[in-house]
Amino acid sequence: MTAANTILEWKGRSVVLDLIAPYVYIGTLAGEDSQYLILEDADAHDLRDSSTTRDQYVIECLRHGIGVNRRRVFVQKTQVVGISLLEEVVP
Numbered sequence: 001m002t003a004a005n006t007i008l009e010w011k012g013r014s015v016v017l018d019l020i021a022p023y024v025y026i027g028t029l030a031g032e033d034s035q036y037l038i039l040e041d042a043d044a045h046d047l048r049d050s051s052t053t054r055d056q057y058v059i060e061c062l063r064h065g066i067g068v069n070r071r072r073v074f075v076q077k078t079q080v081v082g083i084s085l086l087e088e089v090v091p
Helices: 005-011 054-066
Strands: 012-019 021-034 036-046 070-076 080-085
Touching: 012 036, 012 054, 021 054, 021 070
Parallel strands: none
Antiparallel strands: 012 021, 012 080, 021 036, 036 070
16 A cells, blocks of 8 residues: 555545644645645644644644634645544544
8 A cells, every 4th residue: 555545545534734844734635636735624733823742732633623724725745744644643
């Protein structure tokens, strides 16, 4: 199984995107193209705006739900250092 195949299987599910920058995106994977991963009903969170760590923030979203602040967002693949299903986050 390749990463590309796995990402296609995750379409319609909640994912966590960890970026190079101090941002984390959590939302429903709607699709992708050659440059972007596309999330819908997403939370774009700047980690500099809170005192919580990346892991703490993601666990709070797992426990309490995604605080949607974007209907759709395009995230550059070159900025993503990790992608996982929200349901696979270990609290």
